[in-house]
Amino acid sequence: MRINAFHLWLSKVMELSPSQLDQALSCFNKQQQSTAIVTILHKECQSCPHCSSNNIKRWGNAHGLPRYRCAGCHKTFNMLTGTPLARLRHREHWLEYSQALIDGLSVRKASSQCGISKDTAFRWRHRFLQSIASNEPTHLHGIVEVDETYFLESHKGERHLSRQPRKRGGKASKRGLSSEQIPVLIARDRNHVTLDAMLPKADVESISKVLTPVVDSDAILCSDANPIYKVFTKKSHIQHITLNLSAGVRVQKNAFHIQNVNAYDSRLKGWMRHFNGVATKYLPNYLGWRRCIEKFAGELSPNIMLNQALG
Ligand SMILES: [Zn+2]
Numbered sequence: 001m002r003i004n005a006f007h008l009w010l011s012k013v014m015e016l017s018p019s020q021l022d023q024a025l026s027c028f029n030k031q032q033q034s035t036a037i038v039t040i041l042h043k044e045c046q047s048c049p050h051c052s053s054n055n056i057k058r059w060g061n062a063h064g065l066p067r068y069r070c071a072g073c074h075k076t077f078n079m080l081t082g083t084p085l086a087r088l089r090h091r092e093h094w095l096e097y098s099q100a101l102i103d104g105l106s107v108r109k110a111s112s113q114c115g116i117s118k119d120t121a122f123r124w125r126h127r128f129l130q131s132i133a134s135n136e137p138t139h140l141h142g143i144v145e146v147d148e149t150y151f152l153e154s155h156k157g158e159r160h161l162s163r164q165p166r167k168r169g170g171k172a173s174k175r176g177l178s179s180e181q182i183p184v185l186i187a188r189d190r191n192h193v194t195l196d197a198m199l200p201k202a203d204v205e206s207i208s209k210v211l212t213p214v215v216d217s218d219a220i221l222c223s224d225a226n227p228i229y230k231v232f233t234k235k236s237h238i239q240h241i242t243l244n245l246s247a248g249v250r251v252q253k254n255a256f257h258i259q260n261v262n263a264y265d266s267r268l269k270g271w272m273r274h275f276n277g278v279a280t281k282y283l284p285n286y287l288g289w290r291r292c293i294e295k296f297a298g299e300l301s302p303n304i305m306l307n308q309a310l311g
Pocket residue numbers: 048049050051052053070071072073074075
């Protein structure tokens with residue numbers, strides 16, 4: 001648009017009625033989103049997703065994206081090849097969908113907000129969360145608080161149940177901890193770097209598998225009096241502080257406590273509650289989803305979420 005025509009057009013904006021202004025704003029929003037999507041998806045590819053070779057060349061366009069060809073394996077690809085979002089349709093809604101993830105919307109609400117079917121919203125949820133869930137921290141430093149929390153086992157959405165289905169959300173039929181409770185380990189250091197892991201069992205072997213590669217050898221592990229942490233730290237020569245909460249010991253030396261990890265647990269539980277029970281096979285995806293929201297906190301934008309989903 002020529003500059004004079006633009007100024008004339010701009011001067012007319014003041015004459016819009018409130019409903020026209022709403023229509024115009026939603027139009028701007030869509031335009032802004034499609035520009036942002038193009039910026040993200042047209043990023044230059046650096047290597048071949050099939051063989052990792054850097055010897056790649058631009059090879060025209062396909063499916064609305066720049067295409068590349070690898071000189072090593074001769075395969076063509078674009079920047080979505082090999083990502084969890086490859087071959088998903090309706091890219092124009094991806095940023096709106098990313099916002100729905102930030103807002104923790106249900107499948108039904110995300111589908112109506114983005115104008116996509118419920119099936120699509122459900123499929124997208126787990127495709128978007130695939131990379132996000134696997135993006136666990138590689139190091140925990142300094143004071144590391146650990147705790148285990150439990151989620152009710154659920155076969156939501158699965159056919160051929162071996163027992164009568166529970167009402168949505170539901171309660172365990174046995175009191176206390178039982179095989180119906182799925183243990184999840186949460187470890188959080190004082191830089192707010194957080195690791196979560198669904199455990200086959202809350203025992204020394206399972207926590208060792210998760211913590212050994214990640215917790216620095218000079219870290220100080222803080223936990224409650226559960227003996228599994230004592231055995232683990234002794235075996236791996238990591239310093240350990242036990243908070244005997246039942247004896248009222250919540251803090252030691254003004255620094256050692258598990259209040260950050262406990263607060264994280266309760267935010268996670270509160271946030272999970274409005275999904276009305278989560279199928280156990282998808283639990284790691286939900287843990288990753290929450291971890292991502294916490295990691296970026298107020299900075300989390302649809303662009304960041306989409307980039308995280310692309311891996
Ligand atoms: Zn290749």
